[in-house]
Amino acid sequence: MKDIYDVVIIGGGPGGYAAALYCVRAGLDTLVLEKLSAGGQMATTTQVDNYPGFDEGIDGFELAEKMQRGAERFGAVTEYAEVTALDLKAVPKRITTSAGEVQGRAVILATGASPRMLGVPEEAAMRGRGVSYCAACDGMFFRGKTVAVAGGGNSAAEDALVLSKICKKVYLVHRRDTLRATKSYLGPLEKAENLEFVWNKQIDGLQATDGQLTGISMTDRVTGERSTLPVDGLFVAVGRVPDTDLVRGQVDLDAEGYMIADETTRTSVPGVFAVGDARTKPMRQIITAAADGATASKFVEEYLQQL
Numbered sequence: 001m002k003d004i005y006d007v008v009i010i011g012g013g014p015g016g017y018a019a020a021l022y023c024v025r026a027g028l029d030t031l032v033l034e035k036l037s038a039g040g041q042m043a044t045t046t047q048v049d050n051y052p053g054f055d056e057g058i059d060g061f062e063l064a065e066k067m068q069r070g071a072e073r074f075g076a077v078t079e080y081a082e083v084t085a086l087d088l089k090a091v092p093k094r095i096t097t098s099a100g101e102v103q104g105r106a107v108i109l110a111t112g113a114s115p116r117m118l119g120v121p122e123e124a125a126m127r128g129r130g131v132s133y134c135a136a137c138d139g140m141f142f143r144g145k146t147v148a149v150a151g152g153g154n155s156a157a158e159d160a161l162v163l164s165k166i167c168k169k170v171y172l173v174h175r176r177d178t179l180r181a182t183k184s185y186l187g188p189l190e191k192a193e194n195l196e197f198v199w200n201k202q203i204d205g206l207q208a209t210d211g212q213l214t215g216i217s218m219t220d221r222v223t224g225e226r227s228t229l230p231v232d233g234l235f236v237a238v239g240r241v242p243d244t245d246l247v248r249g250q251v252d253l254d255a256e257g258y259m260i261a262d263e264t265t266r267t268s269v270p271g272v273f274a275v276g277d278a279r280t281k282p283m284r285q286i287i288t289a290a291a292d293g294a295t296a297s298k299f300v301e302e303y304l305q306q307l
C-alpha cells in the first residue's frame with residue numbers, strides 16, 4: 001500500500017470492484033480496501049442466477065473472485081485491512097486502517113450491508129448456538145436436522161431453498177400470508193417436499209437447552225394465538241442494515257442509515273461517492289451495485305480534474 005492514491009475504494013463487493021475496474025481503466029491509481037475477502041454479501045450466495053452473462057448461473061464467491069481479478073488485471077490494488085477511522089473532509093481524504101494510514105484524492109464508499117436482527121430476546125447470545133444469518137455459510141451444520149427460516153424476501157426464499165437440500169425439514173416462517181420474494185422462487189419452494197410455509201407468525205422468543213437452540217415461540221398476527229415450534233436451527237433473513245457507522249456524522253444519511261446519493265453516486269461531501277447497497281436507491285442487486293461502481297468512476301474523474 002502506498003501513501004496516497006487517486007481513489008480509495010472502501011469495500012470489495014460488486015460495487016467496489018466495478019468501480020475499481022472502471023477507475024483503473026481510466027488511468028487512476030486505485031486502491032480497494034477489503035476487510036475479509038472479495039464479494040461482500042454476494043460471496044455468501046451459492047447460486048447467482050440474475051447477473052447477466054452466466055447462462056447456468058454462478059457461485060457468488062466465484063463471481064467475486066472474477067470481479068477482483070478483472071480489476072487487478074488492469075492494475076487495481078487490493079489491501080486486506082479494516083478501516084477504523086475516516087477524515088472525509090480533509091484534502092486529500094485520510095483513511096486509517098488496521099494496516100496503517102492511507103490517503104485518497106477521492107473516496108468511493110462501497111461498504112454494503114449486514115443482516116438485520118430479528119429483535120427477539122437472547123438473539124445475540126444464541127448466534128452460533130442455533131441462530132444463524134447465513135444459510136450458505138452455516139447450513140451444513142444442520143444436515144439432516146429441522147430448521148426454521150424467518151423472513152419473506154429474496155434472502156429468506158433463497159435460504160429456505162438452500163436448506164431444503166441439506167436439512168430434514170424446513171419451516172419458512174413469515175409474518176404475513178404472502179412472500180415479497182421474486183416470483184421465480186415460488187415454484188421451487190412449493191416443489192420442495194420437506195419445506196412447509198408458516199404464515200402470519202411473528203417469532204417472538206427462542207427456547208434453548210444448555211445454551212443450544214431447541215425451538216421458537218410465535219404469535220399468530222391474525223388470531224393472536226401463541227405457539228411453539230421445535231427446531232434445531234433458526235436462520236434469520238429479515239432484511240439488511242447498511243454498513244455506514246464509519247461515516248455517520250461526516251456524510252448525510254437518511255433515517256434508515258443509508259448514505260444519501262443520487263444516480264451520480266455523489267454524497268454530501270465533495271470527492272466522496274457512495275455505491276451499492278449502502279446508498280439510497282430503489283433496487284439493491286448485484287447488477288445495480290456494479291452499475292453504481294461504473295457510474296462513480298465518471299464522477300470521480302470529473303472531481304479529480306477540478307482539484
Ligand code: NAP
Pocket residue numbers: 050117118119150151152153154155156158175176179180202203237238239240283284285
Ligand atoms: P427484504 O427484501 O427487505 O425482506 C425482508 C423480509 O423480512 C420481509 O419479508 C419482511 O416482512 C421481513 N421482516 C422484516 N423485519 C422483520 C421482523 N422483525 N420480523 C419478522 N419479519 C421481518 O430483505 P432481504 O430478503 O434480505 O433482501 C434484501 C435485498 O437484497 C433486497 O433488495 C433483495 O431483493 C436483495 N436480494 C436479492 C436476491 C436475488 O435477487 N436473488 C437475493 C437475496 C437478496 P414484510 O414482507 O412483512 O415486510
